Amino acid sequence: MSIYSNNLAPANKASALANRIKTFESLAGFVSLQVDVTTHQGQSAIVDRKDLRTAVLALRDKLGFDMLVDIVGIDYLNMTGYQGPRFAVAYIFKSLHLAGQRFQLKVLVSEEDAVIPSIHDLYAIADWQERETWDLIGVVFEGHPNLKRLLNHFEFVGHPLRKDYPAQKRQWLSMNDPMLDQLSDRLRQKGFELLDPVPVNTPAVEDIIKGSRQ
Amino acid sequence: MSLAEANQPISQASPMAQDALPFPVVTTTLDAVINWGRSNSMWPLTYATACCAIEFMSLMSPRYDFARFGTEFMRFTPRQADLLMVMGTITYKQAPILRRIYEQMAAPRWVLCAGACASTGGMYDAYCTVPGIDHIIPVDVFIGGCPPRPEAYIDAAIKLQEKIKDESFMRERLGRLRERGEDIPQ
Numbered sequence: 001m002s003i004y005s006n007n008l009a010p011a012n013k014a015s016a017l018a019n020r021i022k023t024f025e026s027l028a029g030f031v032s033l034q035v036d037v038t039t040h041q042g043q044s045a046i047v048d049r050k051d052l053r054t055a056v057l058a059l060r061d062k063l064g065f066d067m068l069v070d071i072v073g074i075d076y077l078n079m080t081g082y083q084g085p086r087f088a089v090a091y092i093f094k095s096l097h098l099a100g101q102r103f104q105l106k107v108l109v110s111e112e113d114a115v116i117p118s119i120h121d122l123y124a125i126a127d128w129q130e131r132e133t134w135d136l137i138g139v140v141f142e143g144h145p146n147l148k149r150l151l152n153h154f155e156f157v158g159h160p161l162r163k164d165y166p167a168q169k170r171q172w173l174s175m176n177d178p179m180l181d182q183l184s185d186r187l188r189q190k191g192f193e194l195l196d197p198v199p200v201n202t203p204a205v206e207d208i209i210k211g212s213r214q
Numbered sequence: 215m216s217l218a219e220a221n222q223p224i225s226q227a228s229p230m231a232q233d234a235l236p237f238p239v240v241t242t243t244l245d246a247v248i249n250w251g252r253s254n255s256m257w258p259l260t261y262a263t264a265c266c267a268i269e270f271m272s273l274m275s276p277r278y279d280f281a282r283f284g285t286e287f288m289r290f291t292p293r294q295a296d297l298l299m300v301m302g303t304i305t306y307k308q309a310p311i312l313r314r315i316y317e318q319m320a321a322p323r324w325v326l327c328a329g330a331c332a333s334t335g336g337m338y339d340a341y342c343t344v345p346g347i348d349h350i351i352p353v354d355v356f357i358g359g360c361p362p363r364p365e366a367y368i369d370a371a372i373k374l375q376e377k378i379k380d381e382s383f384m385r386e387r388l389g390r391l392r393e394r395g396e397d398i399p400q
Contacts, residue, residue, distance in 0.1 A: 152307075
């Protein structure tokens, strides 16, 4: 049951709203927060990117939000009635021991300076979530140890979930994604010894054309 | 019987020579024999990525019994397969892999493309989905449906058999020899 859903029973809705207001006020004691007026009932709190790590640490250690559910990138390009930076990244938190406790933090960044500090060291799941957000929206997470594409191919150019990415554009890829760079590191960590790959003998074009005639 | 007489095509041999043979004789063309063999031994390699492959499972089961059409042996290596069956959505990330598998198959090879996704991209009109595998590899038979019924697969197999029976091994061989520069009169 999510407090972001409008289909809650009225009593649950009221208690969810009360929970959220309580969390907002507690968190405002640590960092400066704003209410996000673009969402329903101000469902998310906007935090400046320089305060993001402080806010996340306070949520995790002081307020009991021990689970990061999702990191979502948003592109506000050409949205009716919206004024402000083009991109937003929303962090959705959940508490595993406080019933019904959820909270959403949002960071707004402009297109020219789409850089946000990484929180991969605070929540392990943020590692892949940030890679996915970078892959699809193109927001850079500063301090991430391995910020490469998660879903798309490494030859892919652009960020496909941006509103100005042409939906019908197709990109041809020349080879499959071996992912050996990460795999060999993991295997070495586990104590496996990796042999050198067998050298591939690529025949020259002339040899292929001559074929069996020679 | 002299050697020259024995090397004569049997249809041109004299009726006397046919009568003299101690076993019954059927005259035919080499193409007909080769195509008969090929069309009744299409060993499939499955490239199954989505729900069309679930229909393929029932197709191989005794109720529909796809093996009747010579697809008795499933080969899970492209080196031993004649028929590549692509069943399911193909993304651009998979496209180089599919292409490579097709290139690893030995000629003669045929491709059967099953379902809306593999044929046209289906409902995935997106940046990541190939709009039909005929952009990557040549396709012999398309099957419509989402997913197609096993009867449609059987129909496609019969169509493919008809197509194989239309091919001419000798003509292809002649073309290959001419490409290699051998002097063969027209």
